[in-house]
């Protein structure tokens with residue numbers, strides 16, 4: 001794993017946006033794996049700025065997101081469909097039909113998990129995957145567990161994640177208790193991975209993920225086995 005530390009959040013976001021745009025320039029129909037949460041916001045703003053300056057073209061780009069809550073309508077401001085629409089898709093020239101997220105409202109959740117994996121395969125896998133990391137070491141919503149989930153999975157969120165994500169909701173009881181998340185197979189088969197994190201409180205978990213034992217108790221530790229992962233970190 002490569003590790004790059006930045007003095008400021010802006011610098012870290014520019015570096016991540018650079019890596020993503022390099023991929024899109026190299027392959028205009030690249031499959032870009034996207035993440036939600038606070039950390040990617042500056043990256044999406046930067047990409048949208050570069051699009052506005054005509055430096056980037058998303059017209060052939062395909063995207064797959066890591067995860068989505070179960071039970072939230074797409075138009076709910078806390079849904080990841082809404083997040084992606086508001087923070088990136090509405091600001092660039094990507095075709096809506098080229099953007100993909102798991103559907104947390106699907107009537108048959110098991111079928112939806114299969115559909116999502118088949119979809120990622122049909123796109124030829126992911127060229128570059130952006131990841132955040134949870135305080136508990138989760139990537140996507142792959143929570144600490146006894147085993148790694150290989151495929152897209154319906155997952156029960158841990159108390160830790162519910163507490164962390166309650167900052168976006170009116171109260172912790174409003175946070176959905178389950179979600180659909182891309183599994184480790186699609187993540188690990190991504191040709192390139194960028195993991196971004198900021199803040200003192202993420203420093204120790206990043207360190208453990210990069211140098212500690214590889215264990216499903218710290219899901220991000222599996223990235224030690226990936227041939228091209230870059231971790232971008234800033235304390236800011």
Ligand code: PGA
Pocket residue numbers: 036037038039040132133134135138139140
């Ligand atoms: P954050 O979330 O970017 O909001 O810290 C990361 C995550 O929980 O995966």
